[in-house]
Amino acid sequence: MRILFITHPYPNYVPDLLLHGLRKLLQNRVIDYPKKDCLYQGCLGTGVSDESLLVKGWFPDDNDIDREDIKNKIRKDYFKYIIVDLRAFSYFFKNLYQGDLRSLLVLIDGEDIPQRISPGPYVICQRETDGSDFSIPLPMAIPEEIMQLIYSYDTMEKKYSIGFLGSYSPLCYERKNFIETIATHFPDSLLKTTPVPTDDNPMPQGRIGRIDYYKALQQCKVVLNIKGAGFDTFRFWENFCCNAVHLSQRMPLFIPHDFQENKDFLSFSTATEMITNVRKVLDGLINDREMILSSRERMIKYHLTTHRATYLLNKLKGYK
Template identity: 20%
Template sequence: MADGLLHGLRQLPGLEVVDYPRKECMYEGGRKCKVAPEFGVRGGGFSLYGLLREPQGGIDRSFIWQRLAAGWFNAVLISNVWRQWGSLLQWHELLATQPLLLLDGDDDQRLYPRSGTRLRQFGIGTGLTNLLQLPNTHMFKRELTNRSRKWGLRLNIHPLGFSIPESLVLSQLPTKRQLFPAHIVDCELSNKLGASFTYAFSDENAYRNDLANSRFGITTRRAGWDCLRHYEIAAAGAVICFRDLDQKPTTCAPHGLIDGLNCISYSSSDDLLKRIDTFSVLEEVELQNAALAWAKSASTKNRALQLLNYANLLAHQ
């Protein structure tokens, strides 16, 4: 989620973004750089990675904390609150003086800092309660469910999800040559069709062309409900077929998917195949166009604007 937002914020004209430290895998050539594996780039780094260019003149990443103390920034964005709470603890006095945006894009429904494991390791008194409850502190959570309880804390919580670069969303529907793509992540359907359940492509263009050639794309919940696959399928003009989508909490990403309007929710392989068989050509094309529109609405740029809007920062854009 943080990587999509970094990409999206960099697409907004007039907005100066300092990523500190530099997120190497996001920049050209970054997917193959020596440090890329340290950032946990998965799936070959498709869709989000290796796309950014350093602005002309570069980005000044020096003396970050001194510039923070001098009020140089309009806001500070923490890319993963569960992993970076040490920075919050160390610099909480500085961070309390400006808008603070805390991202929680993990496959975890618990709300920071309410984790039993964390409490056992570090105790209750972290000194962050006041910082978390400030009016200008905003928390953005992907797996936001009824398990994401505030437990007495007064927090500004906003739902947010993954995103995809606008440049990867097709402008119109391509010619469809096959029913499903080569990579089918639903084990039951994959076995029925004799398709690949694991990664089928090492080349991103081949992967994207395979999706574009497909009428329908398959996705499921994994550790969490949201993943880039949903957006990649829709961006290629294929209909998202999402197993058990009807069980997803409404506050949990992905947002805006509606069964029968821009996607298909199904409960079994037989259920899906029977339902697909009932669609007319016109109904299928309408679903595909609606999927494309959904992917455009979930572009990294739009997601960045959504973030700024939630935090009342659009005036600085």
């Protein structure tokens, strides 16, 4: 099986994580085209990355990746699947598409808000869906390399009751309200929100590097996830790797082999419910060790990027 993965140069969690999983499964039989340089440089999700945000070596190298004569290979049906980041949709149809494809064409919508995609000769996968819109639900997953990196700080001393370190923008106004509530009730919490990085300001004041970020989370008894512009955040997956109880805002999304509420993590919809759950953990009413171990077991079994890639390949067997 050979797969052509049409990329956009800007980092994008869902297609990038899928590409990571596919490359680990199928190695050089998965061709990223054009070569997505930022992944090999260590970028992960953040489009504007200060050096301290990079994770060198998280993405497999591109040894023996044959990017020659792609247009002719498409014409000769060299690839079983052609997977396209929706951001590269126009590039593909303008530069590579030649009609009458025998390869199955797959579009990946990894945007915060589901995009309106006209019907066409392709399968649609979406990040932000509950599975009722005829697309294939494709949430994020965690690279094993990142999971092991977070695990390496498991023995950090617990200094904070609950932690949330993230960005804010007008698209995620709820974060501000929840964070202010946490700060009022738990003065020993670790809370910090900073603007989203830009080209002019790639490292906003208060933002910390990735290693320091993971160390800080591992010093918390509870780690918090609040929706951003979309519900499926990379923080959701990172938190499950922490040696801490994960408390997450409920998400109306379909996740294959989903984590189980009150077994693998705690969830909330309102500020009152959020505070109540934090108190349960701090008062010892939750078996935190059992919950952490359960969530990690499910993560390792179902939610590495290789699992997400396998899930999609199995779904695609039902087409064409």
